[in-house]
Amino acid sequence: MILPYQTRTITGKNLVTTRLGTWIILTNEELSQLCTNTLEDPLRERLTLTDIIITEENRDRVLSNFRRLNANLGAAPSLHIICVTDRCNHNCTYCHASSPEATGVDMSIATANKVLDVIFSSPAKHLTIEFQGGETMINWMVVTHIVTQARRREATSGKHISLVIVSNLSLIDNAKLEFLSIHQVAITTSLDGPASVHDANRPFLGGGRSTHKSVMRGIELIQNHYKKQGKPAPLSALCTTTRASLAHGPAIVDEYARLGFEIIHLRPVNPVGIAKKRWDLVGYTADEFIAFWKTAMDHILKLNRSGIRIIERQAFMMLQKILAFRDPMYLGLMNPSGAGRCVLTYNYDGKVYASDEARMIGEDIFCLGSVDLGYEKLARDPIVAGLVQASILDNTCGSCPYIPWCGIDPVLTYAAYGSIIPQIPLHRMHQIHQAQFDYLIEQILTHPDPFSAFYLWLPNLDMTLTRARLGDRILALDMR
Ligand code: SF4
Numbered sequence: 001m002i003l004p005y006q007t008r009t010i011t012g013k014n015l016v017t018t019r020l021g022t023w024i025i026l027t028n029e030e031l032s033q034l035c036t037n038t039l040e041d042p043l044r045e046r047l048t049l050t051d052i053i054i055t056e057e058n059r060d061r062v063l064s065n066f067r068r069l070n071a072n073l074g075a076a077p078s079l080h081i082i083c084v085t086d087r088c089n090h091n092c093t094y095c096h097a098s099s100p101e102a103t104g105v106d107m108s109i110a111t112a113n114k115v116l117d118v119i120f121s122s123p124a125k126h127l128t129i130e131f132q133g134g135e136t137m138i139n140w141m142v143v144t145h146i147v148t149q150a151r152r153r154e155a156t157s158g159k160h161i162s163l164v165i166v167s168n169l170s171l172i173d174n175a176k177l178e179f180l181s182i183h184q185v186a187i188t189t190s191l192d193g194p195a196s197v198h199d200a201n202r203p204f205l206g207g208g209r210s211t212h213k214s215v216m217r218g219i220e221l222i223q224n225h226y227k228k229q230g231k232p233a234p235l236s237a238l239c240t241t242t243r244a245s246l247a248h249g250p251a252i253v254d255e256y257a258r259l260g261f262e263i264i265h266l267r268p269v270n271p272v273g274i275a276k277k278r279w280d281l282v283g284y285t286a287d288e289f290i291a292f293w294k295t296a297m298d299h300i301l302k303l304n305r306s307g308i309r310i311i312e313r314q315a316f317m318m319l320q321k322i323l324a325f326r327d328p329m330y331l332g333l334m335n336p337s338g339a340g341r342c343v344l345t346y347n348y349d350g351k352v353y354a355s356d357e358a359r360m361i362g363e364d365i366f367c368l369g370s371v372d373l374g375y376e377k378l379a380r381d382p383i384v385a386g387l388v389q390a391s392i393l394d395n396t397c398g399s400c401p402y403i404p405w406c407g408i409d410p411v412l413t414y415a416a417y418g419s420i421i422p423q424i425p426l427h428r429m430h431q432i433h434q435a436q437f438d439y440l441i442e443q444i445l446t447h448p449d450p451f452s453a454f455y456l457w458l459p460n461l462d463m464t465l466t467r468a469r470l471g472d473r474i475l476a477l478d479m480r
Contacts, residue, residue, distance in 0.1 A: 001053065001054045001055075002034070002037070002047070002052065002053050002054075003018040003019070003020060003022065003051075003052055003053070003054060004018065004019065005017065005018050005034075005052060006018075006399040006400065006401045006403075007031065007401060008400075008401045008402075008438075010438060010441050010442050010445060011442055011445050011446050013025050013026070013027065013445055014026045014027070014028065014030075014031045015401055015441055016031065016034065016052065016401070017401040017402070017403075017404060018051075018052060018404070019394070019403065019404055020051070020062060020065070020066045020069075020404065021065065021066060021069045021321065021325060021404035021405065022050055022051035022052055022062065022065070023050065023052075023322070023401075023469060024046065024047065024050045024052055024468070024469050024471075025445065025469060025470055025471060026043075026471075027471075030043050030471075034047070034052075046468050046471060049464075049465070049468040050465065050468050050469050051065070065325040066325075068325045068326060068327065069321060069325045069326070069327055069404065070327060071327040071329065072327055072329055072334050072338050072341070072342050075124065075329070075338075075341070075342050076122050076123040076124040076342075076379075077122045077124060077340075077341065077342055077343060077344045077379065078122070078124035078126055078127055078128060078329075078342060079128050079130065079329075079331075079342060079343045079344075080115075080118075080119045080122070080127060080128065080129050080130070080343075080344055080345075080346070081130045081132050081343065081344070081345040081346070081355075081356045081359075082107070082112075082115055082129060082130070082131055082132065082146065082345075082346045083107070083132050083133060083134065083345065083346065083347050083348050083356075083359060084106070084107045084112075084131055084132075084133060084134070084136055084139040084142045084143055084146075084348060085105060085106045085107065085133050085134040085135070085136065085138050085139035085142075085348055086098045086102065086105035086106075086133065086134045086348055087099065087100050087101075087102050087105055087106065087133070087134045087135065087138045087139075088100070088133060088134045088135040088138070088168075088205070089135055089138070089168075089170055089171075089204060089205055090135065090168055090170070090202055090203070090204060090205060090211060091203050091204065091205040091206075092190075092201060092202045092203075093200075093201055093202075093203075093242060093244075093275075093278060093281060093282050094201070094240055094242055094269045094274065094275040094278070094282050095273075095274060095275075096273050096274035096360070096362075097133065097134045097135070098134065099205060100138060100205070105134070105348055106138075106139045106142070106348055107139060107142050107346075107348040107349075107350075108142070109141075109142060109145055111348070111349070111350045111371065112142050112145055112146050112149075113149070114350060114371040114372065115146070115346045115350070115371055116146065116149055116150065116153065117371070117374070117375075118344070118346070118352070118371050118374065118375045118378065119150075119344075120153050120157055120159065121374065121375030121376070122344075122375060122379075124159075125158075125159055125160060126159070126160045126161075126162070127159055127160070127161050127162070128161075128162040128163075128164065129146065129150055129161060129162070129163050129164070130163075130164045130165075130166065131143055131146075131163075131164070131165040131166060131167075132166050132345075132356060133166070133167075134348075135167060135168055135170070135171065136165055136166060136167050137165075137167050137170075137171040137172065137176065138171065139348075140171075140176065143165065144179060147163060147179075147180075147183045147185060148183070150163065151183055162186070163183065163184065163185040163186065164185065164186045164187070164188055165180065165185055165186070165187055165188070166188045166189070166190075166238075167187065167188075167189055167218075168189060168190055168202070168211065168214070168215060168218075169187075169189050169214065169215050169217070169218025169219065169221075169222075170204075170211070170214045170215075170218070172218045172221060172222070173221075174221070174225075177221060177222060177225050178225075181225065181226070181229070184234075185234075186234035186235070186236070187222060187233075187234060187235045187236075188235075188236045188237065188238060189215055189218065189219065189235070189236075189237050189238070190202065190215070190237065190238050190239075190240065191215060191219075191237040191238070191239060191255070191256070191259075191261075192239055192240055192241075192242070192245060192252070193239065193245060193248055193251060193252035193255050194212070194248070194251050194252070194254075194255045195210060195212035195213070196248075197244055197245050197248050197251070197252060198211065198212040198215070199211060199212050200242075200244040201240065201242050201244055201245070201282075219235065219237075219259060222235050223235065223260070236261065236263060237256065237259075237261055237264075238265060238267070239252060239256070239264055239265060239266055239267065240267055240269055241266055241267060241268055241269060241289065241292060242269050242281075242282040242283075243281065243282055243283060243284050244282075245292070246284060246288055246289075246291075246292045249266075249292050249293070249295040249296030249299060250295065250296065250299040252264070252266070252296065253296050253299050253300055253303070253310065254299075256310060257303060257308055257310050261310070262309050262310055262311065263310070263311055263312075263313050263316070264300075264310060264311075264312055264313065265312070265313035265314060266292075266293055266296055266312055266313075266314065267314070268289045268432060269282050269283065270357070270412050270415065270416070271283060271415065271416045271428075272357060272360055272361050272412060272415040272416070273360045273361055273362050273415075276415065276416075286428045286431035286432050286435075287431070289432055290431070290432060290435040290436075293314075293432075293435075293436065293439075294435075294439055296312070297312055297315060297439065300312055301443070301447075301453050304453040304456065305453065309456075311457050314332075314436065315436065315440060316328075316457055317330050317333055318333070318405060318436060318437060318440055319440060319454055319457060319458060320458065321333070321404070321405040322405055322437075322440065322441075323454070323458055323461055323466065324458055324460075324461060324462075329342065330407075331343055331355060331407075331409065332407060332409055332429075333405070333406065333407040333433075334391075334407040335391065335392065335393045335403065335404075335406060335407045335408075336387075336388040336389070336390075336391040336392045336393075336407075337387045337388060337390075337391035337407070337408075337409060337410050337411075338355075339354035339355040339357075339358060339366070339384070339387050339409065339410070339411055340354035340355070340366075340368060340379070340381065340383065340384030340387060341384060341387075341388065343355050343356070344368075344378065344379075345358065345359045346371060347359055350370050350371045350372065351364070351367050351369075351370055351371075352367070352368045352369060352370065352371055352373075352378050353366055353367055353368065354366045354368060354383060354384060354387060354411065355409075355411055357409065357411045357412055357415070358411045361411065361414070361415045365414070366383055366387070366411055366414075367383075368381040368383055368384070369381065386420070387410050387411070387420065390410045390413075390420040390421050391407070391408060391409070391410040391413075391420075391422075393406055393407070393408065396408075396421065396422050396424050397424055397430075398424075400424075400434070402433065402434065402437045405437065406433050406437070407433075408422045408427065408429050408430060408433075409429070410422070412429065413427065413429075416428060440454075444470070445470075
C-alpha cells in the first residue's frame with residue numbers, strides 16, 4: 001500500500017513525505033510514476049525501503065519509527081519549570097522582570113514544598129526541574145531548598161531527576177558553584193553574542209558595568225571549577241536574537257565557538273509580554289530572522305568544515321526528526337502542542353501555567369490553577385485539551401510536507417495574534433519553520449560538505465536508509 005503523501009519542490013527535486021515521517025527525494029519522472037501508480041523497479045524497491053510503500057515486512061518498523069518520532073504523545077509532564085523569583089538585576093530589552101528591591105515576588109519555602117509535591121506526582125519516570133526567574137540566584141535560599149529536597153525525594157521515589165538552573169551568572173561565586181556541583185545541577189546562562197550585541201540586549205538595571213564582562217567572569221569561574229575536577233562543565237548558553245543581533249550572525253557564532261560551546265540555539269525573539277510592547281526596538285520580520293539564521297548556519301557549516309565542532313540547536317532538533325526518527329521533546333516543535341502535557345511551569349506565587357511562555361504573556365488565560373489543586377486536577381485542566389486541539393497541524397497546514405516534523409506553539413500564537421488557532425500563510429513561526437526546513441533539505445541535496453557536517457551531527461545514522469532516500473545524489477557523492 002502506498003501511504004498518503006505530500007510533496008514540495010526544492011532545487012529542482014521533489015521531496016515526498018508521509019504523515020508517518022517517512023520521506024524520499026524523487027526526480028520529476030519518478031514522481032510521475034508515483035502519482036500515476038505506474039511504478040517499476042528499482043523505484044518501487046526504493047519506495048519500499050524508505051517506507052513510502054507499506055508491506056507486511058516493513059509494517060512493524062514503520063510503526064516503531066513513528067512511535068519514536070512522536071514519543072511526546074505518550075509522555076506525562078517531565079519538564080517542570082520553577083520561577084523562584086521575578087526579581088532581576090538586569091534590564092534586558094526583551095524581558096519583563098521586577099527590580100531587585102521589589103517585594104512579594106519571591107517563592108516561599110511553603111510554596112516550594114507544594115511545587116515539589118506536584119512535580120513528584122507526575123507519572124513521568126524522568127523529571128527535569130529547571131529554575132527560571134527573574135534572576136534565580138537572588139532567591140538562592142529557595143533554590144537550595146528545592147535542590148536538596150528533590151535529591152532526597154529522588155532517592156525514595158524511583159524517579160530520575162535532572163536539575164538545571166538558568167542564571168545571568170552575575171551573582172555566582174565559589175560557594176554557590178560548589179553547591180551546584182555537589183548536587184549535579186547543570187547551568188544555563190544567557191549569552192547573546194560578543195560584548196557589543198550582548199550589552200545592547202542585556203544592560204544592567206541602572207546602566208553602568210558591562211553584563212558581557214559579568215557573564216564572562218561567571219563562565220570562566222564555572223569552566224575552571226570543572227577543569228580542576230577533570231570534568232566537562234555542565235554549562236550551556238541561550239542566545240536571543242533581537243534587532244540588534246541581526247547584522248552579527250557569524251560574530252555571534254564565533255563568540256560561542258571561542259568560549260568552547262558546542263551548541264548554539266539561535267532563537268527568534270517572540271512578540272510576547274514586554275518584547276511585544278517594545279517590538280519597534282527589539283522586533284523584526286520573519287524574513288529578517290530567516291536571513292540572519294541562514295547566514296549564521298552557513299558560517300557554522302564553514303566552521304565545521306575547518307574542524308570546529310559547533311551545532312545549531314534548532315537545526316539539530318529538526319534533523320533528528322528528519323534523518324533519525326527521533327523526538328527531541330522540544331515544545332517549539334511538537335504537534336500537537338506539549339504545553340501542559342509535557343511541561344508545567346510554577347510561578348513564584350504558586351500559580352501553575354501550561355508553559356513558561358504561558359506565564360510570560362501578561363495574562364492568566366493559560367493558568368491551570370494553583371499548586372494547592374494537586375497534580376491530577378492541574379494535569380486534567382480543560383485548557384490543556386484546548387491547546388492540544390488548537391495545535392494539531394493536520395487541521396491547519398493543508399498539504400505541507402513538513403507536518404510530521406513541525407510544531408506551532410498555540411500560546412505564542414495567542415500572544416502574537418489573539419487566537420490560539422494559527423492562520424498559517426501569515427503566521428510568523430510557520431514562515432520561519434518552513435524556511436528552516438527548506439534550508440536543511442536544500443543543504444542535504446545540493447552541498448556534499450554540509451551533508452557530511454550533518455552526518456557528523458548525527459553519527460549513528462542508518463546510511464542504507466539515507467542512501468535510498470536520496471537515490472542517485474548520494475551515489476554521486478560516493479564517487480567523489
Ligand atoms: S507550520 Fe508551516 S511549515 Fe509547519 S507544517 Fe504548518 S505549513 Fe508546514
